[in-house]
Amino acid sequence: MGLILLRCFQAIGAGSSMVLGPAIISDLYPIEKRGKAYGKFVFGLIMGPTIAPTIGGFLAMSDISWRASFWFCAGLGGLLTILTILWIPETYRKHSKFDIILPTTPVEKCYNDKGLNSIHSTNNNEDQNKNNYLQQVQKEDTAEKRFNPMLPLFLLRYPHVLLSSLACAIAFGVQISTDVILPNLFQEKYGFNALEIGLAYLSGGIGNISSAILHGIISDKLLLKSRSKRVGGKHKIEDRFTFNLWPSCMILIPVGSLLFGWSIKNELNYWIPMSGYFISCFGTTQVLAIVSTYLTDSIPDHAASVAAGTVFVRETITCLLSLLSVKWMDSIGPGYLTVVLSGLIWISFGLLIILKIYGQRFRHHSGLKQLEE
Numbered sequence: 526m527g528l529i530l531l532r533c534f535q536a537i538g539a540g541s542s543m544v545l546g547p548a549i550i551s552d553l554y555p556i557e558k559r560g561k562a563y564g565k566f567v568f569g570l571i572m573g574p575t576i577a578p579t580i581g582g583f584l585a586m587s588d589i590s591w592r593a594s595f596w597f598c599a600g601l602g603g604l605l606t607i608l609t610i611l612w613i614p615e616t617y618r619k620h621s622k623f624d625i626i627l628p629t630t631p632v633e634k635c636y637n638d639k640g641l642n643s644i645h646s647t648n649n650n651e652d653q654n655k656n657n658y659l660q661q662v663q664k665e666d667t668a669e670k671r672f673n674p675m676l677p678l679f680l681l682r683y684p685h686v687l688l689s690s691l692a693c694a695i696a697f698g699v700q701i702s703t704d705v706i707l708p709n710l711f712q713e714k715y716g717f718n719a720l721e722i723g724l725a726y727l728s729g730g731i732g733n734i735s736s737a738i739l740h741g742i743i744s745d746k747l748l749l750k751s752r753s754k755r756v757g758g759k760h761k762i763e764d765r766f767t768f769n770l771w772p773s774c775m776i777l778i779p780v781g782s783l784l785f786g787w788s789i790k791n792e793l794n795y796w797i798p799m800s801g802y803f804i805s806c807f808g809t810t811q812v813l814a815i816v817s818t819y820l821t822d823s824i825p826d827h828a829a830s831v832a833a834g835t836v837f838v839r840e841t842i843t844c845l846l847s848l849l850s851v852k853w854m855d856s857i858g859p860g861y862l863t864v865v866l867s868g869l870i871w872i873s874f875g876l877l878i879i880l881k882i883y884g885q886r887f888r889h890h891s892g893l894k895q896l897e898e
Contacts, residue, residue: 547829552616560745560765564740571810584597690820696813699870701843702847714792715795748767773807
């Protein structure tokens with residue numbers, strides 16, 4: 526029991542990175558550059574889980590067995606604490622000191638080159654709106670914000686935040702459920718030892734890393750391309766749901782999960798379930814990165830709070846789903862378990878479709894319309 530409680534205490538510190546990362550990105554990058562920044566952030570975030578099982582498997586074979594992993598984590602955590610204090614500055618900014626108007630120069634230039642003059646006819650109104658907005662936020666800066674620990678949960682009352690959080694939670698829960706059942710399956714079916722099981726996790730880690738790199742490269746480009754098709758070049762937060770999201774959620778994650786489960790059930794070569802694991806993790810990272818960036822874009826002034834609310838929903842559902850997956854695997858086997866998990870992914874896909882169609886309406890109804898929309 527003591528070990529479990531201390532692991533929960535450790536998770537409190539680990540969870541801070543998932544909350545502060547989006548907030549720092551929101552502080553430092555405009556909306557057109559957040560996709561690339563988020564790709565780098567996700568790359569670093571998943572690098573640990575990618576190499577940790579291999580390192581843990583190696584350490585578990587030492588003389589002090591599993592305890593070696595905890596000694597290693599304690600030393601690494603202390604080192605990261607020192608580096609954080611020394612090298613990561615405060616990025617919180619006051620609106621009156623920093624221009625937070627989202628730039629749309631690339632899209633406006635695109636329309637000007639085409640000879641469309643619809644933008645210029647509304648320039649005076651837009652300038653007036655910007656001036657009014659800046660005057661408003663300058664007044665807000667004079668009043669110090671109160672600490673509200675319940676704000677992350679309150680933000681879940683907004684439909685677009687809740688639906689996004691549920692979609693992320695399901696996708697992440699499916700991946701973690703696969704992570705949980707993988708060691709026993711590979712040990713029973715293929716006779717893997719601790720080190721070999723750690724190496725098997727590399728296939729999923731490579732999928733996560735390659736997906737994060739791809740997201741960083743194409744996300745902002747696809748955002749601007751979607752915006753350029755809109756008359757006037759107006760930005761819309763839901764443009765973040767680019768076309769790479771849909772095959773990832775609708776095809777890659779379910780196909781990868783099914784390939785993983787049924788190939789193990791039929792005792793096929795271990796490279797086949799590892800390939801399915803790679804495909805599933807690739808699609809999962811696309812979904813998580815895109816939807817997380819969308820949430821940061823939608824409420825940039827409360828990026829940390831909305832990330833905290835999303836993490837709360839995600840980790841709660843992931844915990845429940847991973848516990849249930851172990852029981853389901855014992856009763857129905859890995860094949861049918863992945864059928865259930867794939868069905869859940871399709872629910873996540875449906876939630877994202879609703880957001881793509883009605884997301885802007887949800888935000889405007891909640892009073893979260895942004896300046897240039």
